[in-house]
Amino acid sequence: MKGGELSRSLRRAITSLGGLSTSQTNPRIRVARRTFRPVASTSFSTTSIRRSELVSQPSGDSIAAPPIEFDEEESQSDDAVLKKLRVVPASPSYFSAKPDFTDNFIYLQSLVRKYATLPVVPPGHAPRVAWKTVAQFRLVVNEPIKSAKYHRIIELLHRLNHIHPALMPAEVTEALEKYKRDINPHDNKAKPGVIDEFGRAKGIGRRKTSSAIAWVVEGEGEVLINGKTLSQIFGRLHDRESAVWALKATQRLDKYNVWALVKGGGVTGQAEALTLAVAKALLVHEPLLKPALRRAPIDAAQLRTSLFDDLTAFGCIWPGRETKAGPRAPKGGLMPPPQFETHLRQHRSGCCPLRTALFLHYYLPIAYYNRLLLLERALGGRWADAGARTRAKPEPEPEPEPTPQQQRVERDEKMAR
Amino acid sequence: MSSSLCVRRLSLAPSDVSAHTSMATRSLLAYSCNASFSTSSAQLAQNLQKKSKAALPPQRGTKNSVTLKRKTPARDVGKRPAPGERKALRKRIVLSNINAFEVPGLRDLHTTNMHADSVKGRVMGLPGTVVDSLRAVEAFKTTQGWNLFRRPAILMRRESAQIAEFIQEVEAAQGKKTIRRIIIGDRASGKSTLVLQALTMAFLKEWVVINLPDAKEIIIGHTEYAPMPGSNRTQYTQNVYTANLLSQIAKANTAVLSKLQLTTKPDLPITVPPNATLVKLAELGAATPEYSWPIFRALWDELTQPNRPPIIFAIDGLGHIMRDSAYLSTNFKPIHAHDLTIVRHFIDHLSGAAALPNGGIVLAATTGSNNPSSPALDFSIQVAEARAKGMNSLPTWNPYKSADQRSLDSLKNVEMLRLNGLSKEEARTIMEYYAASGMLRRTVDNNFVSDQWTLSGGGNIGELERGTVKLRI
Known part of the structure; x- marks a missing residue:
């Protein structure tokens, strides 16, 4: 030109x-x-x-x-x-693919920036809020928001929610309101149980289609369920143990009497509904038992029956391996003894009881054991938690000497800086 | 219909019909092609079918049958069990486990220590002679855990002490007292074992022991029966069963009966040598089943003569004889269990209609695991328990239910002996015995005892044994 x-x-x-x-x-x-x-x-x-x-x-x-x-x-x-x-x-x-989402995100970011200097409560002490799920948020904005993107909004909300409640600006409160669910489930506080004038504490438990009400009083270990003794109502020893598991695990079976009504469902469901009912009633008597009940070691026999299906489904156990005498070791052969010993020691030293018990009882080879870990994670709940909390950390491996090539790269990076 | 088919049908018609053509044409359809009187036709037809099938080309997607070798049917080479072998195995009583430890300091039960306070709540061994006698009267059951321990031993629980007291009372009354009890309780609560304990003590005291080991065997129709001639309401004798009972009585009570001689002249169809011992009499009855019932009656008459030892008469599974039996009368009506002579005899003594002149105990245990429906027995138990508690209003029979009046009447005045669970001390004793036998490999501490006590439904001894010894995981 x-x-x-x-x-x-x-x-x-x-x-x-x-x-x-x-x-x-x-x-x-x-x-x-x-x-x-x-x-x-x-x-x-x-x-x-x-x-x-x-x-x-x-x-x-x-x-x-x-x-x-x-x-x-x-x-x-x-x-x-x-x-x-x-x-x-x-x-x-307006010209972006998701204008509403972008606007919301930018607005929240600006709020965070604006109030960044306000004091915050320590982590975990903010008021518990149930934010809208990504599906609910999609309905509001009517845009195809991916959950990863929505998670970025949730992070901002989380940060804003941690601003000290005394200094929370009205603008932020108003902004947060939009992202809260209509009903906050954390507002429902369970009524604390009471011991009545007869010394009874009541607990209600449900499992599958069974529901149980248990009254627990101080006593000598007598149990009456629907007017029958434990052996009359539950033929299987396993179910009897399930019913009074809370007392057994805390070694209080001889200190309380249980009087319970249970209805609906099958035998095992009724027993496991009683587990919860008795545990709740026991917690009224002794609230400090809650952590003990949470980490109550699971009985080997209980494991073998109740988790058997799960394990089978997961591929840890091949169907047909359960015999009358108990589960047999897999056909692939047992783990070599020294390796087994080390693993056993590690898991005895404070791993979750589920794993230890299974390890002992199924004598799993390492491949199955790894699958079991995955299963545990999939199961979630108390065993996974207990395992995570008390797991003995493996010794960190000493870092290998950097190779000459790595040294050269590092030197170049330093020069660039 | 085509003409060729018509002709074929015609050829199949009988000759006399084909002779009259007009008739034949009218009744053509009445003849079917495969009308044949030979029984081989069906087989032939099958063979034909098979052949025609084989002639077809092989089906698509199926394996060619030509290449497959036909398997020869597996020949059964297994050895069949001999007649009665399976039953013998099923009924086998094992009283010893050589893998179990001998319990140190286990004392035997004796006449001297039977009533002592020192044996109350303790585990006591059964003396060898008594074990033989108990085996003879079939007091041991396959469902009981005798095969777990080195030698038979019993726990002298509260109810056992009560039985010991009964024996003492009868002996003290010098033959004036008959104690009648029905033992009730939960399943596996030790009812049959309590009968065994009573028999044990009676054997030790040299009483005459007559035990009907299982009432079910009497009424299920497995032994032969015959109407008793001259009985007003027809009674039925069970000759083989009675003969077997007599042999059991002779075997178990040899020591006692061999000392007793005939004092009366029994009117029997066979000659009995004078001054024969009662063992001889019983053995005679065992050897001649056709006269077993009259001989049993004669033996009973002898036993009820003055200066004879007291009798313990026991039955297990009372519910079975409180209803109709499986036998049929000549009118094809079920025979009530009380019309069987042996049952009648027992019921008379249980209800108190007949007395034991020399005193004794009549015991009947109900059954929990093999419990037949007997509304009369259930109701009688309720009434007796309410009466024992001193309740003002006794339960009343549901008028819309058909009542078994004979059973109700027979149970009207019988007291019940309810077997409750063990106390925790008793549970601890028996668990220590399990541990000392090496069958329970745990430390028996308070915590373990109370756990097991609760899990066994408040000290139900059968459940306790199941939970601690049988179900070891």
Whole structure:
């Protein structure tokens, strides 16, 4: 391109800009301002339902450009004006794929930035809030939000929620409100149990379709369930143990009497409903037993029967390996004795009881044992927790000497810095 | 119908019909093609079918049968058990476990220490002679855990002491007293074992022991029966069963009965030598089943003469004889169990209709695991327990239920002996015995005892044994 042509085109551009600037000052058109306000109620879906909503709603708070108001008398010259106009949307994220989400995210980020200096409560001491799930949030914004993206919003909310309640700005409270679930499940506080004038504590437990009510009083270890003794109502010893497991695990079987009513479901379900009922009633008597009950060692016999199906499903045990005498070792052969010894010592030293018991009773080879760990994680709950908390950490391996190549790379990085 | 088919049908018709063509044409359809009187036709037809199938080309996707060798059917080479071998195995009583330790300091039960306070709540061994006698009267059951320990031993629990007291009372009354009791309790609570304990003490005291080991065997129709001639309401004797009972009585009570001689002249169809001992009489009855019932009656008459020892008469599984038996009368009506002579005899003594002139004990144990439905017995137990508690309003029979009046009447005045669970001290004693026998490899401490006591439903001894000895994990 020649130099003369460039100067000519520049000049033309400048003149056109001058014309535009005059038109933009026209008071008939509202100037769009950039805003961080979250605009949830509107959306830009092309579906008919959303469109109808849009039509019915007054579109005052839109992220699109405001409507142009044409005066009657000046309608003649509108064509000329329109030619000069460039429509600017209210929100810059109008052109992004997920404008509402982006707006919300930017607004929350700005809040975090704005109140970053406010004091916060220590982690875990903020009021418990159930945030909307990603599915619920999608319904609000009507945009295909991925859960990873929503998680970034949740992180911001979490940070804002940790601002000290005494200094929580109203603006933040209002912003957080939008992301809370309609009903906060953490507001439901269980009523503390009471011991009545006869010394009874009541507990209710449910399992599958069985429900049990147990009254626990101080006594000598007598148990009456539906007016029957433990051996009358449960033929299997395993079920009897399940029913009074809370007392057995805390070594209080001879200190309390249990009187219980149980109905619905099958035998095992009833026994396990009683487990919970008795445990709850016991906790009324001795609330400090709660951690003990949480980590109550699971009985080997109980394991063998109740987890057998799970383990089979997981591939730890092949079906048909259970014999009358107990489970047999897998056909692949047993673990070599020294290795077994070390593992056993590690797990005796304070691993979760589930693993230890299974390890002993199934005598699993290492491959199955690893699968078992996965299973445990899948099961979640108390065993996984207990394992995580008390697991003996393996000794950290000494770092290997850096190779000459690695040394060279490090040196280069230092030089670059 | 095509003409060729018509002709074929015609050819199959009998000759006399085909002779009259007009008739034949009218009744053509009445003849079927495969009308044949030979029984071989079905087999032939099958063979034909098979052949035609084989002639077809092999099916797509199936294995060619030509290449497959037909397996010869596996010949059964297993050895069959001899007649009665299985039953013998099923009924086998094992009273010793050589892998169990001998318990140090285990004393035997004797006439001297039977009533002593020192044996109360202790485990006592059974003397060898008594064990033989108990085996003879089938007092040991296969369901009991005798095969777990070195030698038979019993726990002298509270109810055992009560039985010992009964024996003492009878002896003290000089033959004026008959104690009648029905032992009730949960399943595996030790009812049959309590009967065994009573028999043990009676053997030690040299009483005459007559035991009907299982009432079920009497009424299920497995032994032959015959109406007794001259009985007003027809009674039925069970000759083989009675002969077997007599042999058991002779074997178990040899020591006592061999000292006793006939004092009366029994009117029997066979000659009995005068001054024969009662063992001889019983053995005679065992040897001649056709006269076993009259001989049993004669033996009973002898035993109820003055200056004879007291009798203990026991039965296990009372519920079975409180209903109709499996036998049928000539009218094809079920025979009530009380119409069987041996049952009748027992019921008369249990209900108190007949007395034991020399005193004794009549014991009946109910059964928990093999419990037949006997509403009369259930109701009688309720009434007796309410009466024992001194309740004002006794339970009443549901008028919409058909009542077995004979059973109800027979149980009207019998007291119950309820077997409760063991106390914790007794549980501890028996568990220490298990541990000393090496069958329970745990430290028997308070915690373990109370755990097991609760898990066994409040000290049910059968459940306790199951939980501690049998179900070791």
